[in-house]
Amino acid sequence: MSTADRPAESASVASDVAAVCRDAEFVRLVASADGDALAATGVLARALAATDRPFQASVVAPTATAERATEADATVTLGRADAAADAAIPAGSDPVSEVAFRAAEELGSADAVLALAGSTVADATPNGRLREAAGVSRRPGVATPTTDLTEGLAYGTRLHAPFSGDPESVRAALADCNLMLAAEDATALDEDDRRRLASMVALRTVGADDANRRAAECVEDALRPHAGGPFGTVEGYGDVLDAVARDAPGTGVALALGHDAREAALDAWRTHGQRAHHALANATTGRYDGLFVARGESQGDAETPVGTAARLLRDFRSPEPVVLFVTDGQAAAAAVEDRQLGATMDAAVDQVGGRAAGSGRHARASVETDTASFIEAFREAL
Structure with a gap:
C-alpha cells in the first residue's frame, strides 16, 4: 500500500466507526490486548461519554472472540478484525489509536495525548497532525513513566x-x-x-x-521523549498502556477512561517489565534460516509476557527478520515487516492444536503441545 493511499483509507475507516457510534444507542468497545488498541478504546470511550452515549469497554485476549451476549446495539473492535463486530479498526498501516482519534473528532471530542501515547507502542508511525494536536514537544533524555x-x-x-x-x-x-x-x-x-x-x-x-x-x-x-501526559512522557504513558493491556486489562480500561488508576497501573507495569526482561535474558535461543527462536523458562505461577518478549527479541536481539518466543502453552511471533504471521500461526496451530490470532507482523497462540513440536510446526508453516 502506498503512503498516499493511507490517509484516505484511514479516514474512511474512521468515518465508518464514527457513523456506527453515532447511530447506536449503546456501544460496546472491544480492544485487543495491546497499548495501541487500549488507547484507541479510551479515545472513543471518552468521545462517547462527552455526548452522553452509553458504552461498555473491555480488553480481550488475542485468541478470544468478541462475541458476548449483551444488549449492545453496536460492537466496535479495536486492533482486531472480528466477524461479530459492526465496525472495526484492525491493526494496519496507521496506528489504531490514530484512526480512533479521527473517528472521535467526528464525534466531537478527541483526546490527542492519549491517542499519541497509544501510537508510540504501535508498529505503524503516526502522522504529524496527531503530534501537533497533542501539543507536546520533545526533550532530551529517556522515556520513562516515573521520575524514579x-x-x-x-x-x-x-x-x-x-x-x-x-x-x-x-x-x-x-x-x-x-x-x-x-x-x-x-x-x-x-x-x-x-x-x-x-x-x-x-x-x-x-x-x-x-x-x-x-x-x-x-x-x-x-x-x-515527548513531555506531557499523566506519566510525565507520552512514550512512558504508552509503555504503561501496553503493559496493563496485556497483564491487567481491568486496570487498563480504567486508566484509558481517565479514572484514578495511576498507582495500580504502575504496579502492573513494573511486574510486566521485570517478567519480560527476565524471560528474554534467560531464554534458550536457536537460529534458523529467516527465523530466530527463544524458549522461555517457567516463572513459577506467573505467566510470561510472551508478546512483549517477542517484540524485544525482534528489536534488540534477533539476527533474523522473524522471531518466535515460546513457553509452555504460550507462543508469540513478531516480524520486522509484514509476513502474514497471523496466517502462519493459524497454520501451525492447526497441526498441533490450540488457538491463534494475529496480523501481518504479530501473532499469539495458546498451544496444546510441547514447545519442540510447536516450534517445528511454526517453522514448517513459515
Missing part, C-alpha cells in the same frame, strides 16, 4: 539493555556516568544530564554483546 530513574530503566520495555530488569545494574550504570544523585528523582536532571543519560542508555543498548543491528534504530524510540 532506577525503576524507569529497569522495568521500561521500550528497550532491552544489559541492565534491563535489574535495578541494581541500573544503579551501577547511573553511577558510572555520575547520575546516581538523580536515580530516584529524574526532575533533578538538567538538559546536559538528560543528554548524558540518553547517551549512556544508547551505548549500553547497542553495545551489548548479543545486540542486533536493528537495536541502533529501535533504541531511538526510547530517546528524546
